[in-house]
Amino acid sequence: MAERFTTSAARNIFYGGSAFFFIAFAALTVHSHFYMRNTSTDEAGLSESVVRGKHVWERHSCINCHTILGEGAYFAPELGNVWVRYGGDKDPEGARAALTAWMNSQPSGIEGRRQMPQFHLSEQDVNDLIDFLAWTSRINTQQWPPNTAG
Amino acid sequence: MKYATQRVAYVYFVGAMALFIVQVLVGTIAGTVYVLPNFLSELLPFNILRMIHTNALIVWLLMGFFGSAYYLIPEEAERDIHSPLLAYIQFWLFLFGGLAAVVGYTMGIHEGREFLEQPLWVKAAIVVVALMFLYNISMTVLKGRRTAVTSVLLLGLWGIAIFFLFAFYNPSNLAVDKLYWWWVVHLWVEGVWELVMGAILAFLMIKLTGADREVVDKWLYAIAGLALFTGLLGTGHHYYWIGAPAYWQWVGSIFSTLEVAPFFAMVLFTFTMVWKGQRDHPNTAALLWSLGCTVFAFFGAGVWGFMHTLAPVNYYSHGTQITAAHGHLAFFGAYVMVNLAMITYAMPHLRMRDPYNQILNMWSFWIMTSAMAFMTFTLTFAGVVQVHLQRVLGSTYMEVQEQLAFFYWMRLGAGIVVVISALLFVWAQLGPARVERPARATLTQPAE
Secondary structure (H helix, E strand, O other): OOOOOOHHHHHHHHHHHHHHHHHHHHHHHHHHHHHHHHHHOOHHHOOHHHHHHHHHHHHOOHHHOOEEOOEEOOOOOEOOOHHHHOOOOOOHHHHHHHHHHHHHOOOOOOOOOOOOOOOOOOHHHHHHHHHHHHHHHOOOOOOOOOOOOO | OOOHHHHHHHHHHHHHHHHHHHHHHHHHHHHHHHHOOOOOOOOOOHHHHHHHHHHHHHHHHHHHHHHHHHHHHHHHHOOOOOOHHHHHHHHHHHHHHHHHHHHHHHOOOOOOOOOOOOOHHHHHHHHHHHHHHHHHHHHHHHHOOOOHHHHHHHHHHHHHHHHHHHHHOOOOOHHHHHHHHHHHHHHHHHHHHHHHHHHHHHHHHHHHHOOOHHHHHHHHHHHHHHHHHHHHHHHHHHOOOOOOOOOHHHHHHHHHHHOHHHHHHHHHHHHHHHHHOOOOOOOHHHHHHHHHHHHHHHHHHHHHHHHOOOHHHHHHHOOOHHHHHHHHHHHHHHHHHHHHHHHHHHHHHHOOOOOEOHHHHHHHHHHHHHHHHHHHHHHHHHHHHHHHHHHHOOOOHHHHHHHOHHHHHHHHHHHHHHHHHHHHHHHHHHOOOOEOOOHHHHHHOOOO
């Protein structure tokens, strides 16, 4: 056994196997790419305001407190489904007003409660950001999260 | 130190240790915000603190990898580094880019994808740094002796640079963005970084135990193979809930479960080499860090990773403190400890002294590993409670977090102990030297 499993055999298995699994992974990634663009996300609804909203999200590094689709910093609530949590799927105007009021009222200053900074967003920034969060809530996430608490 | 140009590793190790201290200090501040939420909330909000904590970690680990490569490649290739000057320029450019990024974060200058927050020019500088580095070490290896250690190390380091290029691709479709974001994040830490780790451990085993190179080479290829065979498709465990097809739940669950294998192989490898070893190396602290590294990587990356990697479990645990617990112990066990092992081994040679301050170094080992284990346990318990209250019972996020305060206090305590142990480590490396050899090593080796 030890004689037959030579160093060069080990090396060849390593390079050959790695190449095989890399190609398999790359192929599945390409398939997933098209699945996302055609099936699981609302590519047609990816409007300019949603794209701008994603930049608002990134510019203020929201992900380093919140999570979105479970990825981020675990310090503040999940926002992938915040639109649904605020009832946006049933009453979009009400949810938009509530989210806007929430962001404008930060930081709460309440002693002992986690503080969200005031980012001084323009009215358009806020609306773009909400469009982005509403768009995100429509991604087919295989029914994740388990409930609206996120 | 056999080759004069190995000396360039010194600045890399000092820089790495300095950023290590920054990382754990800022981590403690962030841990304080968890229990005293109004602390610094206007001056340095939590998102800024966390960016500094994670980015400092990544930069210092890479700096340690660069230093390790510059230290071990001359001995493996049996020749001096191609251009020591380039290596020094690379160091200062990298340090400047890293510090500029951190200072910029405090002023609100950053991008917004997790771990890839560096402004575009810093990302470009990182690519330039990587090219200088790869050119330098590749030339050294190509002109010298080829070994399994240098082959696997080079592949890992080239992989780091190539997969980083996905950091420049930011599609406006969030799901597609996440799909490729993991090509940087996962393929680094659960892919090519493991090759670097395996190569460094193999080098340390050859030096510390006198293990037969033929045997080490086979182990190294087997470990590297297991890492990539499982780790590439194991990326699927990040694709469960981001809009990717459902088949990832099967692919990700199976292959990421197997990701435990390379870490278990590393435990078997290091302990077998020590058992069979022909050499009683006087630097026992370096051996302690090497063995501890594989054990903690196995538990942190392997066991704690497996705990929540199966799709039906992850459905409930995804994005909770369970993830935080795993992240902390995995990064510590695998990549922090392999760097500290290499620094502990190389520093006495770089400073041209005997192995020194070993007792203090070993104190640092036991305090740091205990505190990290404790931190992981507290976060794990917090995560279990969070999963039950939030994901099963449906309580709101903020209500649940209030229930977890006790765990966060204990985590902060553990964090403070980690800072103390990190300072002990740095003092053991850079402080005044004491000659501390184990008694048996003094007996078996001639006086110098």
